[in-house]
Amino acid sequence: MKRTIALAAAALMGTTALAHAEGVVNLYNWGNYTSPELLERFTEETGITVNVTDFDSNDTALARIRQGGHGFDIVVPSDTYIQTWITEGLLQPLDPEIVTARDNIEPVFVDVPFDPGREYTVPWAWGTTGVIVDTSVFDGDINDAGLILNPPAELQGRINVIPEMSDVMALAIYYHGGERCTTDRDVLRAVRDTLLEAKPHWLALDYGAVDSYVAGDFAAGLYWNGASMRVRLQNDSFAYGYPVTGYPLWMDNAAVLADAPNRDNAMQFINFILRPENAALISNFARYSNGITGSIEYMDDVMRDAPEIDVPAELAAAGRWGQACPQDVNDIHTQIWTEVLQ
């Protein structure tokens, strides 16, 4: 028996170990979010190879890093999660000796509530969650959350909603005039009733839906701006609206992990993506803005003046940063969400 265990252990240990060699940095990022060209340029410039590992949600990433023993250097969480990452000591402050280009961050993105003064994080990409509408099906005002939450007859049964509980709840709460993490029962009751009534009119709750919009399976939906732009580039009858009652803003941020095995290389990478010509590569790949001053100069033509990227001035105020709600509030949201999807 002992021998069996010893043999099994030997067999397990004998397999490849992860390289901790000089000249490596391990990036833990959202899937399909990292421009290969960006990595190539970084390697050309510094000789450091970048290994990318994907995650599919903020919660997966957080759970993964929390448990330790992961071997990653850089992670790219969303704004609402950054506070948790920082307070739990999972990130380390950026090294001013190596990260020298912090001035390149657009001023509005420096003193952000989740990381005032940008001590830990730098912008990777940011965007909005709004309403995408096929204007050949519906020709009214598209800056309206009601298109999703109380859909007009022509859109009923042809709506797709991204299956992000926090985004959907936020949209519905703003629609009823509440704050993101409100505990106001009247608002929450109205939110629940609205969602329960709206849900039969939704055809799907699906992420990878660009194709379905282009093909005309969906006529409207709650969607991210970059993805909406990709829809419009293939089918110009689609337009992107910013609900006047309020819509979520989000930003994914790169940060160096507290126990990063390749700390200095990671800091170099952070500094690298702060340069406008490099940040532009991130945007060209994923079609989102990046929050770096001057990077628009280096972006593809389709990115400039795109209505999905340029928020109209009169609607800019309606965009609101997310917030991680306290456990009891999140719990109520989960219950409502479960009831809606039962």
Add this chain to the structure above:
Amino acid sequence: MAEKGYSVRRLPGFGLIAVLTFTMLYLPIVILVFFSFNAGPSQAVWDGFSLQWYEAAFQNRQVREVSIRSLWLAATAASFATVLATLAALGTTRGGRFPGQTMIYALINQPLMVPEIVTGIALLIFVAAIKVQTGYTGMGYLVAAHTAFCIPFAYLPIRARLETLDPALEAAAADLYASPVQAFFSITLPLLVPGIVAGFMLGFVISLDTVVITEFVKSAGQDTLPTYMLGQLRRTVTPEMNAIATLFLALSLIIVTAFFLITRTRGR
């Protein structure tokens, strides 16, 4: 014995259903392959022939890495699982019931009964503790997790096969003074080959499919094809994915064909 008398083997309607089943199985795959050659970015609208998505896939270093890692992991885990499952199947089907048998069944089948997400979370906590203690972050954890997950899938067909084997054959061997080990290698094992092949293949397929467990167990730089694709789920699936799938299909086809040819010439 079963070579003659074809009529007794014919059951009306069965052939038709079988043909329908094969059609149903292949139609989506054919469409998938078809659109991997699409010139446009869509999976529904045909814009003409192009190899651009293959080029894109080939130039994608990450795609190359995750594909190789997936195949290596599946082959390793399925091999381990098949050997372990064959031993266990022999232990549980030969020589009558014995104390603790039910417990062994329960243990072997346990990975089947637990949803992947639960095993994933459980392994995450467990494996992370070991990683912190030992500092070892290699592929061993994924191999162990996949092997455990593949064992019941490999075990069931092997056991089903063993149960339909005639124990009289082994008894006859024993009467001829063959040791149990000799009897196993000259009588049981050759007859068991279809079960073992089925078991290995099931294990291989299951390992290739295992998304959630891999997602939670993997360390830096250990993405497999499924976790890579899961990461892409939030974005649009382009024909690049079709191209990767097609390549993957072709590659595994070559491996399986070779594997089949070998077992066929040896087994019979």
Add this chain to the structure above:
Amino acid sequence: MRAPLFRGHGWKWLLCAPALTVLLLAASGPLLIVLVYSFLSPGNMGGVVWEFSTEGWFRVFFRRDIFEPDLVTWNQAHLAVFWRSIWLSLQTTLICAFLGFPTAWFIATRPPSTRTVWLFLITIPFWTNLLIRTFAIQEVIRNNGTINTVLMRLGVIDSPIQMMFTDFAVLLGMAYVFLPLMVLPLYAAMEKMDFRLVEAGYDLYASRLMVLWHVILPQVKPGFIAGSILVFIPAIGAYVTPRVLGGGRTMMLGNLIALQFGQGRNWPLGAALAMLMLVVVVGALVLYLRAVNRMEGARRG
């Protein structure tokens, strides 16, 4: 040395030991952690706090009204999800059996030389990853997909049939994905079947149906049982298929559990739900195996 080793039961344990070691280390052991977690309190942003609590289990079955916390009712949202998962999985198993039995039979009755080729053919689609296969199914049944396009070209229908995002789509997807898990064990059992018994049946002027029922089915039963278990269990925990083909409109159990471990950030509730699912599956399995053993006992005794 040979004799004592093979006389008692010890050698059986010895043969099982390697498999059991791996399973205990990488499957059963970690599961205990989930059991423990189901009795803890949810942590901030996921995870757990080490305080004993039965709230997770309470919430599986009951709910306090969000707006009137004193009002406690059955948690019918959870029960509805549970029921849907069981029902869809049963249907999936039946569909797989209906398609899988004739297919396995078809393969098993080919001449031995071509048999492996057919077996090979049935497994080829399954060398493709589950996500890819699910997306492939989507291409076939979507509104602008193959079936609708062909039917509309032929003039059979005027507007596309909505197949995506329905229970039908989920069933089709699961049957498609899990079918080989039914065919392979069935085939393994059939391949070794004694066809002399079938001939004997016909010699006694039994009809095809009677032969099928009394001669063939009893012989392939181990394969059937293996296949049903292999299909039912992944089906009940399915996560990807309902999410992609069901459009995420309605949850199955796997999605509900994933929600609690993810955006819901209530790990104890998720752990309790997972444990309950385990209980249901084990219960079904025990009943099933007991029924089978009884039948076999009756036949042999």
